[in-house]
Amino acid sequence: MYKIAVAGTGYVGLVAGVCFAEKGHQVTCVDIDSNKVEMMKAGTSPIFEANLEELMQKNYAEGRLNYTIDYQSAYEDADVIFIGVGTPELPDGSANLSYIATVARQIAESVIKDCLVVVKSTVPVGTNDKVEQFIQDFLVNDVRIEVASNPEFLAQGSAVHDTLYAERVIIGTESSWAKNILMDIYESFNLPIVSVNRRSAEMIKYASNDFLALKISYMNDIANLCELVGADIQEVAKGMSFDERIGSKFLNAGIGYGGSCFPKDTKALDYIAEQNGYELKTIKAAIDINNEQKTILYKKARNRLITFNGLKVAVLGLTFKPGTDDLREAPSLANIPMLLDQGAEIFAYDPVGRENFEKVYPEGENANGLIRYVESPKEALDNANVCFIFTEWGEVKSLQPSDYKTFMRTPLVFDGRNIYSVKDMEANNVEYHSIGREATK
């Protein structure tokens, strides 16, 4: 059993902390946000993730999990400190390491015994070396500090499951001391562990995320060509998926990837390459395709309608994918400002993303249009002139093709997630435009 501190209680830090407690370790989660800390102590998760709240409540009640803003008390006698703070994108595309630096400084000033610092956040290759040096430069007490890399691969929406049953755990260490501690912590998870050096571990994270982003952009590129040549991207993807070298996952074409990771990690790797005098052409292409893909349906719809001024627009789904309340880089955020600018009257539905979206676009008049939030997909469709599907929530998928005909004023649907068969929509007299497939006749 280790005494573990975790810096940052976002998707990565909180889920890691809770899962370590679940495996019997003594865990203190640290955040700078006192509201979040109070909320977590009261048993409420600040993020929407399946099973997270139950495990938080259980481990808190059983005394293995605590939350604090007092980093000093959490770090001073920890055996291991995991860092899971954000590394968002700076305007030049590089990763903002200021949150990591702050935690490093706080650790240096707090620790009073030997301690392994483990960076879980996604950081550019070489950052772990710098963090180790930084901590050593600011150390107050004469203790041994070493830094290890343990990048995180969870997907939002299934974060707890992905942590407890990860396909692999990557540990990047520079000594057997560090390696043994991490092997020990992960032993009870019973997962495949890949032990490499720190720089390889850092690169594995970027290379993996960017490969997935590339796969999505590749399918979107092919989808756009499919439309031009009369092929159907879903049939194409199905045919491709039987090839084990390709695999069946991440073959869905749509309106582009979002979230806090793929957009920033593609730009960060591109930046790292540039800094090293290398042009990463594949990743540049993935970024460009994704930027265009996000507004592809808006452009189609605008051509079809001339203007959105005064039209009632149903928007189904706001989050960047189902199962999360995260809006970071969501396609909805690229489309809704343009619709509002054009004078659209938006009726938006999302089962969990509404609260976060309202912080950016409060209910009522916005720009030249207005936005209202509704409680059900059918309410959004009611008397609408046009509908956009941005997120494939189960609640949205449960709408039948006939519902669009029944509830909308004019059944005109732009589906960014290819939820329906074109034939079914055609049979129900719905004008249907999707990605990489022919529109209804």
Ligand code: NAD
């Ligand atoms: P997040 O923004 O959800 O959470 C970061 C948390 O850190 C916030 O609660 C913030 O208040 C807190 N924080 C900031 N400074 C702090 C400090 N000095 N001490 C303690 N807490 C502090 O971030 P996230 O989505 O969990 O991502 C964290 C890292 O993990 C990023 O590098 C990200 O790229 C990586 N990652 C994220 C995911 C994902 O799906 N979200 C998956 C894998 C890896």
